[in-house]
Amino acid sequence: MAAKHKYSVLLPTYNERENLPIIVWLLVKYFSEGNIDYEIIIIDDGSPDGTLEVAKQLQKIYGEKRIVLRPREKKLGLGTAYIHGVKHATGDFVLIMDADMSHHPKFIPQFIEKQLEGDYDVVTGTRYAGDGGVHGWDFKRKLISRGANYIVQVLLRPGVSDSTGSFRLYRKEVLEKLVNSCRSKGYVFQIELIIQARHMGYSVGELPISFVDRVYGESKLGGHEIIEWMKGILYLFATT
Numbered sequence: 001m002a003a004k005h006k007y008s009v010l011l012p013t014y015n016e017r018e019n020l021p022i023i024v025w026l027l028v029k030y031f032s033e034g035n036i037d038y039e040i041i042i043i044d045d046g047s048p049d050g051t052l053e054v055a056k057q058l059q060k061i062y063g064e065k066r067i068v069l070r071p072r073e074k075k076l077g078l079g080t081a082y083i084h085g086v087k088h089a090t091g092d093f094v095l096i097m098d099a100d101m102s103h104h105p106k107f108i109p110q111f112i113e114k115q116l117e118g119d120y121d122v123v124t125g126t127r128y129a130g131d132g133g134v135h136g137w138d139f140k141r142k143l144i145s146r147g148a149n150y151i152v153q154v155l156l157r158p159g160v161s162d163s164t165g166s167f168r169l170y171r172k173e174v175l176e177k178l179v180n181s182c183r184s185k186g187y188v189f190q191i192e193l194i195i196q197a198r199h200m201g202y203s204v205g206e207l208p209i210s211f212v213d214r215v216y217g218e219s220k221l222g223g224h225e226i227i228e229w230m231k232g233i234l235y236l237f238a239t240t
């Protein structure tokens with residue numbers, strides 16, 4: 001595959017020093033093999049584990065054209081990390097994914113093909129349709145994810161089978177417009193983006209993906225994030 005567009009990958013990181021070299025290596029591999037132009041934008045939020053130092057080392061290895069560092073001083077939340085990253089993206093398309101290897105770069109050529117086939121504004125990964133799936137989560141975490149998706153389906157009717165996942169490809173100008181119309185800051189951000197995309201009439205395609213739980217490091221989804229998520233969903237229910 002030799003895509004004619006440039007793709008910007010946004011990688012938000014908080015304490016991902018073990019995962020970052022692996023995901024960056026795989027991203028470089030898949031983009032290079034496909035002869036696809038790309039940049040990887042790392043948005044680190046002052047990780048105490050030294051993720052930024054690892055990112056700087058990767059920039060030395062792969063070059064400043066490919067690895068772009070846009071760090072912030074402290075942890076400001078996942079949603080604002082995406083907003084910050086998209087401001088610096090120079091690609092025609094923006095890929096959003098987790099940096100912990102739960103979203104595997106091997107799916108990127110499929111995202112690109114799907115977008116080109118349907119000329120979609122957004123292609124969103126789904127764990128809950130077709131061959132999609134979740135591997136490695138315990139019962140509690142599966143319940144949280146399924147429950148969250150169910151609540152969103154009932155209250156907000158997002159029109160996609162997996163609204164809480166965050167492995168997505170956006171047309172860059174579409175993402176800029178969506179980001180400007182979103183108010184959420186944390187994990188609810190990706191849900192608001194997909195709801196806004198539907199309200200604004202953008203075309204959304206779904207791609208089944210396998211989500212594999214991280215091996216290194218820990219999830220940042222704690223009680224505080226869940227409470228903020230619930231408040232965010234109720235806010236969206238009341239205002240959209």
Ligand SMILES: Nc1nc2c(ncn2[C@@H]2O[C@H](COP(=O)(O)OP(=O)(O)O[C@H]3O[C@H](CO)[C@@H](O)[C@H](O)[C@@H]3O)[C@@H](O)[C@H]2O)c(=O)[nH]1
Binds near residue numbers: 145165219
């Ligand atoms: N810069 C920055 N990055 C952050 C922050 N919080 C989390 N991250 C980064 O965001 C990614 C996802 O965070 P995790 O904490 O690993 O998410 P998860 O529990 O695996 O959650 C997954 O499932 C959720 C529910 O389906 C998804 O909403 C989420 O995006 C992700 O796919 C990781 O790369 C993590 O380092 C933050 O405040 N700032």
